[in-house]
Amino acid sequence: MKRPRWRPAPLLLGSACCHLLCVPALILWPRHWPWPVAALLIDHLLLAGAGLWPRSQTLGTNWTRLPTPQAVAITIDDGPDPEVTPLVLDILHRHRAHATFFCIGERARRHPELIAAIMAAGHAVESHSQRHRLDFSLLGPVRMAREIDEAQHTLARLSGQTPLFFRAPAGLRNPWLDPLLSARGLLLASWTRRGYDTREVSAERVTARLLHRLRGGDILLLHDGNAARTAQGTPVIVAVLPRVLDELARSGLETVTLRSQLE
Numbered sequence: 001m002k003r004p005r006w007r008p009a010p011l012l013l014g015s016a017c018c019h020l021l022c023v024p025a026l027i028l029w030p031r032h033w034p035w036p037v038a039a040l041l042i043d044h045l046l047l048a049g050a051g052l053w054p055r056s057q058t059l060g061t062n063w064t065r066l067p068t069p070q071a072v073a074i075t076i077d078d079g080p081d082p083e084v085t086p087l088v089l090d091i092l093h094r095h096r097a098h099a100t101f102f103c104i105g106e107r108a109r110r111h112p113e114l115i116a117a118i119m120a121a122g123h124a125v126e127s128h129s130q131r132h133r134l135d136f137s138l139l140g141p142v143r144m145a146r147e148i149d150e151a152q153h154t155l156a157r158l159s160g161q162t163p164l165f166f167r168a169p170a171g172l173r174n175p176w177l178d179p180l181l182s183a184r185g186l187l188l189a190s191w192t193r194r195g196y197d198t199r200e201v202s203a204e205r206v207t208a209r210l211l212h213r214l215r216g217g218d219i220l221l222l223h224d225g226n227a228a229r230t231a232q233g234t235p236v237i238v239a240v241l242p243r244v245l246d247e248l249a250r251s252g253l254e255t256v257t258l259r260s261q262l263e
C-alpha cells in the first residue's frame with residue numbers, strides 16, 4: 001500500500017504558529033506575559049479537548065465511517081480473550097460475518113492460538129497497541145512509538161500480516177500520534193457508534209445503541225476483552241452480537257473488514 005505523506009492537521013499547524021509567536025513574545029516583551037501565556041493555555045486546552053474526543057478529525061485523519069456505504073464493519077477490541085474470543089468466532093461463523101479484531105499485543109502473545117483462529121476464519125487483526133496503557137494519551141513520542149512498534153512486531157509475527165489500522169487505547173490520543181502512525185503507514189480508526197459494552201450490563205441497551213440509526217458505512221465497536229457480563233453472567237458481546245448480525249442481515253448489509261476497504 002502506498003504510504004501517505006504526513007500533512008499536519010489544521011489544528012496542529014495553528015498550534016505550531018501559536019508557539020512560534022508566543023514563545024519569542026514572552027522573551028522579547030516579558031512585561032506583557034499574560035497575553036502569550038493565555039494564548040498558549042487556550043492552544044493546549046484545544047489540543048487536549050481534541051485528544052479526548054475519540055471521533056475527532058482535528059488531530060489528523062481518523063476513520064469514523066467506511067469510505068463506501070454498501071457494508072458495515074464490526075470491530076472488536078481488547079482481545080484476544082481465551083473465554084470470549086472463541087464464542088465470538090463461533091457466532092461470526094454461524095452468521096457468515098467478518099470482523100476486525102483490534103488486538104492488544106501482549107494478550108496476543110499470551111494466546112497465539114486465538115490469533116491463528118481469527119486469521120483462519122477470514123477475519124482481520126489490527127493493532128490496539130502493545131499494552132493498552134491507560135496513560136497512552138499522555139505518552140511522549142518515544143514511548144508512544146514503542147507501544148505502536150512492539151504491537152506491529154507482535155501482531156505481524158503471530159498473524160502473518162502487518163496491521164494497517166491502529167486504534168488508540170480508550171480512543172484517547174495526543175498530537176504525537178498522527179505523525180507516528182503516518183510514518184508507519186498506519187491509519188487511525190475509531191467508530192461510528194459504540195455500545196459501552198465494557199461497563200453496560202444490559203444487552204438490550206448495548207444493542208439499541210449500536211443499532212440506533214444503523215446504515216451502510218457504519219463502523220460498530222464491541223469488546224471481546226474486558227467484556228461486561230449480563231445479569232446471567234454472559235459476556236455482553238456474546239448476547240449482543242447475534243442480534244446485531246440478525247439486524248444487519250435483515251437490512252441487507254454485509255459485514256466487511258476495515259482493510260478490505262483499502263483494496
Ligand SMILES: [Zn+2]
Nearest residue numbers: 077078169170
Ligand atoms: Zn481498548
